[in-house]
Every structure is written in structure tokens, then in C-alpha cells.
Amino acid sequence: MFISKIINTIIIIIISYTLVKLIEYLLNKLFQFTKFDVRYENTLCSVLSSISYYIVFVICIVLILREFNIVDATKFGSLVTGASIIGLIAGFASQSILKDIFNGFFILFEKQLQVGDFVIINEEFRGTVEEIGIRSTSLRDWDLRRITIPNGNIDSIRNYSKNKMRVVVHVRVSYEEDPMKVIQSLEEVCEIMNDKFSDYLYKPNSSEESKKFSVYGVTDIEKNTVGPQYTITGVVKSYKYFLALKETKLQILIVFNKNNIRIAYPKHINIISYDNKDSGDFE
Template sequence: MIAKIIKSILIFVCSYIALKTIHYLLKKLFKITTFDERYENTLCSVLSSITYYIIFVLSLVLVLREFEIIDATKFGTLVTGASIVGLIAGVAAQSILKDIFNGFFILFEKQLQVGDFVVINEKFRGTVEEIGLRSLGLRDWDLRRITVSNGSITSIRNYSKNKMRVVVHVRVSYEEDPMKVMDSLEEVCDIMNEKFKDYTISPSSGDKKKSFKVYGVTDIEDNPVGAKYTITGVVQSYKYFSAMRETKLQILLVFKKNDVHIAYPTHINILHHEKNIEEL
């Protein structure tokens, strides 16, 4: 019995060493390939996941064989052992298969890759760190690790697909001169086109140098605060968030310089002294 336990421990140790060796070789292999870096990381993550499950199953079979639960040389014993394993696995088979199939669709359709910034199910937000057969690993803004099963993924918003449109809205008081506001926003667009000239992408029509443009007044109805103006611009996806932040900053700076006031809720209270009311 002690000998079987020792052999089982050795099997797991050897399996662990084999797993680490394969992962190391995979990383070395993908370093000499000519694939895109994110695609390399994605393939490496998936192959590592597949390797883990294969080695785990083989190690489990070898350990069960040591304890004579499964004997691969005898068909009857193998069928009995397989039936027991199948009975246990059958309970979770449906969800496992759903995770695996969904994982393959995500991989081969290139819905996301390692390194992409995504929003999953309109709930989980972060950078993809790992894509496995059964689950997806994200790292959020607080550096917390989020694991989402592939089968539960119903929607993916990917912020890392070549290009994205920056859309910034700002509300300005109705008392402001609309043409003055438009001129100020045009100045913001000129600043953004100059600062991000190496990262802007030409829209379907128009000049790349004028990627950032004033879209115009987009709302004046049913809003007592002020009119809404909109700026748009197309940039490379990895510059989306920095362009969004910079646009908002430039709006504040230019408006302050040009004495344009951003709208905000206000309340006017009119108070009358009783004596004044009687006189009136």
C-alpha cells in the first residue's frame, strides 16, 4: 500500500514537471513565430489549458490503475471504471461541454484575444489575461482577478479592435451664444487633431487630419439644464481611453479660456418680506 502511495506521488510530481516543461517550450516556440503578439499569447494560453487537462486526465488514470480501480489491459475493468467515471462526470457534463464549445467559438471567431480590454455581459470589465477551455481570466482596474466561465458569456464588448470612435458630450447653458460654443469646440478639435495626429484614423469620408470634428447640437428638448453639444473622433483602439480623457480636459481648458460656462442644475428661490407684501 505504501509503495502504491509513493508511486502515485511520483506520478503527480512527474506530471507537474511535464506540465511546466510544456508551458516553457510553448512560450519559447511562440517567441520565434511571426504571429501578432496578442494572437501568440492567446494561442499559448489555450494550448496551455488543453495541456493541463490532458496531463490531469492521464495522471488520474495512472493513479487509479495503481490502486487497481482501472486496468487498461482488461476490457471489463476498463468499462467498469469508465462507467463510474462517466456517472460522476455526467452530472456536470452539460455545463462543461457548454464552456468548452463556447470557448472554441470565442477563439476561432477571434471575438477577443489576450491583452484586449473587454466588457463581458455588461458586468465584468477588465483586460484579458488568460483564455482557457472552460473559463476566461480578466484583470480589472483594481487589479482584481475575475474568472468568467465561457458558457455564461452572452455578450462581449471589445475595446481593442483596431479603431474606435471617441464620442464626448457636453451641456452648455442656454444663455451662452451657440456660435461661440461651436467655435470653442472647433478649437478643441484642432488641439486633439494635432495631439493625436499619429493615432487618428480617417473616417469613411474625410481627411485623416480632421478626424476630430464637432458633430453639432444633439439635444435641446426636455432638458432645463442646457443644450447638448457633441464632439466625435476616430482613433486607434489602444488610444481610445487616453483620447477620451484628453478631449474632456481640453473642453474644460478651452471653455475656461473663452469664458463659456458648462450647464449645471440651479434653483432660484424668491423670498418676500411680509411688510413688503402688505405694501404691495
């Protein structure tokens, strides 16, 4: 008798696992026929898969408990009793679980995150959103490590994938450099970015003004700095942000090198004093 219950339990687990995989397969097939944004489709698929996992898991637990006569799904009283036992066991963790679930729903409804977004969470975890569930969110970082964060622990989100972003690049040059020559060189960099890399630029609609790369000007001449700071800015497509940032810095180095403009760096001058008796040895 006990062996048959074990066998039935194994069968229930196998069927539950197969059902979860079938639901995941059907969801992927379903979203192939929809016309939503790809990231939005992946987000919905991730969330619906997560919900289905929990539903199948609860049903699986109830069926297993019924096999061992702990719960009788046909009798309301025993079902309530079994549910009470499960609820009592889960009650210790219920607060954190509910916090995760509620925070997850807020994140989804407010569209703070979507699968495929590059984000920084809590100013600590950075990577591409790989999966969003009702309890947790998973990222894949630069080293391809998977980071899973409970939704209830998410306090701040910095999203780099919301249509447009402003590239801001600062560069310091020596105080001896001609400011007008520096600005002209930076304008040359902006022309290169606007022409050669125009596909990086954000294309606004008719109600928005186009904001190409331009020289913002001198943004810092404070004392105790190695040189004045110049800044250029440009608005680009969000998914091109890091490419545009790297290319802008590279073009600054190329143009400055061509125009013989020196980028500032810390200098240390050591002054060594000698006695008069030894001064004749040095001229």
C-alpha cells in the same frame, strides 16, 4: 504495499505537474519564433496550455486509478469500466462543462476575444483579458483583481480592442452662451486633438476615409435640461481610446475656460415669500 502505492501516486502527481510546466515553457519558447500578432500568440499559448492541462490531468487520474487497481490501462474492459465510473461521476456536471467548452471554442474561432483585449462581459465584468481557457476566461480589472468567468456564462462581449473606435464626447453649456462661439471653441479642441495628439488617430488604408476629430453639432435641446448639448467625434486606435477620451475632455475644459464659456450645471432657485408686515425689513 499500500505505502508504495501512496508513494507512486505522489510521484505521478509530481511528474504531471512538471510536465505541465514544461509544456508551458516550450509553448512560450515556440511562440517567440512565430510572426503572429502578439495578442494572437498569447491567445494561442493560453488555449494550448489549457488543453494540455486537461490532457495531463486525465492521464494522471487514470494512472492513479491504476495504482489502486481500479483501472488497468492494459486491458480494454477494465479501462472502459473505469472510464464508465468516472463518466458517471462527471455526468452530473457534464451539461455545464460541455456548455463552457463549446462556448469557449466559438469565442476562439470567431475571434471575439484575445489575450490583452480590454472588454466588458455581460455588461457587468470589465477588464483586460489575461487568460482564455477551454472552460473559462480570466480578466484583470482596474483594481488588479482577477475575475474568472465560465465560458458558458458569457452572453455578451463588448470589445474595446478591435483596431479602431469612435470617441464620442458630449458637453452641455448654458443656454445663455452664444452657439457659434461654442462651436468655434469645440473646433479649436478638434484642431488640438488632430495636431498635438495625431498619434491617437486611426490611420485607415487607402479604401477607408480618414475620420479625424470634428464637431458633430448640437445633439440635444430638449426641455428640462440644463443647457444645449454639443458633440464632437473622432476615430482613434482601439488601444488609444481611453487616453483619447480623457485628453479630449481635458482639452474641452481648458479651451472653454480660456474662452469664458460656462459648462451647464443644475441650478435651484429658492423663492421665499414674506408677509406684508415683514416686507419692510427687506428691500
